[in-house]
Amino acid sequence: MKRREFLQYTIPAVSIPLLLGGMSLTAFGRSRMLNNIGAVAANDRVLVLIQLNGGNDGLNTVIPLDQYAALTVARSNILIDAAKVLKLTAATGLHPSMTGLQTMYTAGKLAVVQGVSYPSPNLSHFRATDIWLTGSDSNKYLSTGWAGRYLNEEFASYPTGYPNTTMPDPLAIQIGSVVSPGFQGPAVSMGMAITDPNSTYLLPGGSDTPPNTPAGHELTFVRQIAQQTQAYSSGIKAAAAKGKNKSVLYPSAGQNLLADQLKIVAQLIAGGLKTKIYMVNLGGFDTHSAQVSTSGSTDTGTHATLLGKLSAAIFAFQDDLTLLGIDDRVVGMTFSEFGRRIKSNASFGTDHGTAAPVFLFGSNANGGILGSNPSIPSNAGTGDNLSMQFDYRSLYVTLLKNWFGASPSMLANAITSYASTPVPAVSLIKPSAALDVSGQSLAPVSTVLEQNYPNPFNPATQIQFSLASSGYVVLSVCNVNGREVARLVDRHLEAGQHSIQWNAAGLPSGAYFYTLQAGSFRQVRKLMLMK
């Protein structure tokens, strides 16, 4: 059974098998527990990715007011007047055009992550975009996208057998005409592109088997798209017909292309589409020149307009989700391929740079500022760049793990560097909504060893236990003489509920004792083998 399917059950006995040291270890489904604490089930959760194409100038977006003197030296021709900065804290503020995001911050619905980048940052738009979308190291080349790889974990056989009753809708949707490389899976793209959810058009397919040639390869590809388009179009149309936007804050169509896109996203989610990830875009951030007005105030001009659109679009979207009563199901994240240079150029612009802030928003976003203000050299030169505080993959890990409840093996496959150099998740999801790696709520549970079931048994039984925190765990079985006859767990385990099967074939009937040792916690229970 696949993970996502089991999460839909509310009967607690359903579990996913994990093979651990030759033993069948299972982690329990978490839907029962989530029902108890009232959090949103993992399979109802949606992620919205907002790509800011071109490289957003982070220093004029999230302004480090405590570095103002150094900023004045480095970028006086584009620097925002400190008095106009929208304060989040005494030392940190937003660009004056981002009033909506300031309001969301105050309401605890906006998290700002400072200094997001990766080791050895790349200054090419195309390479840096590839890195962000594929989730690769700076010096590695991946042909698949990070979100695509994750979706391939959740929906392994896709597109074969899709759509189906469990997943009737596209796994991921790009609002636009080009599917993001971030959705590229190992074999096919896991995403669909949509500009108008109401439009469908009959497409002729084809059924014979094309030859094993390049032409046959491309023909197969086009036919696959034709068939998928046909298969999904009715569901999308139905969702579009059913979903009605409720916010009055959206600008009129065509005024703010990002708001137009997010409006469609809200409509589709409200209409019941089960799609997991949406990608939307706002372009124009490559502000080499005239980033600010060359004649007027520095808080006007190209960048001010862009940030104003970004803020207004997210604000309207959040308002819509709230009015629709689905705001606890959706989190969104902005990203851009890089930030820009500390020192501005003489054309009232900035050249390609490195680290930049990322916004994470939503009712279940853990509002606040993560990380510290960047430190600006007192006399920044053209070669000076901001240093990294968070690896961008930390954010992906957080979203997959804490928002979608991805398992460690899913994380390892989705974030390819994770197995060798695991970047930690960061606290971006509210603890009440965050999941841990075994799909449990992060809300603390006590460590406890349960009575095995069945008991008495022959020859196999199931032993359950919960861990309040992750750590090294030993689960062993002794006979009445105190001699160990089986060691069922002897390794590091994540917090949450666990279940393990013990097969006692070959051992004589009688009483045995099983012991859970986890840090200072120790509990012993008795079980009966009756042959």
Place this chain on the structure above:
Amino acid sequence: MNTNANEGLQTLRRSTAGLEPYSGVWDAGTASHLLRRTTFGPLRSDIVALQQKTASGAVDLLLAPLPEETSQPLSVDSRDIVPVGQTWVDAIAKDPLSTFNPVGLRMNSLRSWWIGLMLNQQLSLREKMVLFWHNHFSTEVNSVGDPRFTYRHAVLLRKNALGNYKELVRQISTDGNMLRYLNGNTNTKTSPNENYGRELQELFTIGKGPEISSGDYTNYTEADVKAAARVFTGWKDFTQADGTVSAVTSVFDATKHDSANKQFSADYGSAVVTGGVDGAKEIDDLLNIIFSQPETAKYICRKLYRWFVYYAIDDWTETNIIAPLAATLRGNNYNIAPVLRQLFTSAHFYDPLNRACMIKNPIDFLVGAYRQCQVAISSTDIAKQYTAWLSLWTQATAIEMSVGDPPNVAGWPAYYQAPQFHELWINSDTLPKRRKYTDALVYDPIALAKSFSDPGNPAVIVDEAAQFLFAISLTATQKEFLKNTLIPGLPDYEWGVEWNAYLADPTNQTKINAVKTKLQTLFGFMMGMPEYQLS
């Protein structure tokens, strides 16, 4: 960039025919293949024309120099200060006495004009090469903001389309349109702007390799980006109005030029561009350095290969096709025509494994479909003509290829974005739109049917329409299915009865409609088939 990423390609049979001259049969199939890849269409008359030649003769014809394009984009809106029917390319930007700014109208006029040139292309490689260079030296009409510069840029591309690559880079480097697009016009001694210096190397000439150490992209370094930017300091775009006429060009301001020496990295053999002599000529020294690197020729040859043959370049192709083409390019001092001639006359190009494997880009698809359907566009009413051309441009934009406005300086992702490359053109949004557009084009299906050898025979119609429209052959089942769309559930001869009834009374609307709607359904369906997406 990973060139081999499309999963499953490794198991495909790939051509192992090299660049040796093609010596197989020359027929309608080979002629159509050549025409599909080098022109928009093709038209049946073009196939017939080339079929009668040899491979070499056909390629000679396609590469033959054409006279310079004489048409210019025209004003088609009376709100422009330039009267309707006259060109605005040398006019002042706007009427100083009016608040109306015609820049948007002129941008659309430029776009329409460009589409018109492609629709009315002659039997020549030129227009497809212009589009190739537009993708390569990508600039955006909207971003540049002054279509008079973009017009000159388009003229530059067209003039040099089959000319010398190095010379084209030389002219592009001081082209006002490019200076505006990549901020060369703000690149000065005191405040260098790296934008053009970077893209020149990353995208236009030598290409970016893997980052082998911090800031070293195999072929060049971050320091080389900065050094190159300094070479270009002092150049800017220039416009001067005189009455209603304006001069639109670029100029070199020596006082803004950095006249110190420019040191390049070990990737370029530690070469130096010596400053302080003639600042404007330093560009030649820089290009000599870049073009002395073997990688530069290979980089453009890979792009040509992806444009004309297929996107997957495996090790075999790199060694046996790209490297020798690059040698030809360098051996001919960067003249492009000998390389194209070698490729288009090669056994590799005509190998059945290299046919029908290109996914048509939107312009190839739409301009080709308009031409194949012989869509009639007025040539006397300029306003109507420009509107029709602009409507094609709008359709191409909706399926992601906006001529004049590629998405960014790297051009269209289909030509660089691994692993999907050309497959990026086709998705759940663009494929239905493609079908919708072609459906509307089939309004004279009778004329097309009449061009077949035996239009009274439905099997012949299907056979010959498939040969004309598809680069890939259909199976017997598919043909049977298509025949059935023409005569659903009826014996073949029933079509002959209907057709002959029409021929006997060709002005009778009922009889016309009887065959017309059936043919429309058939051709519309065929152009909506996945097979029609392939070239």
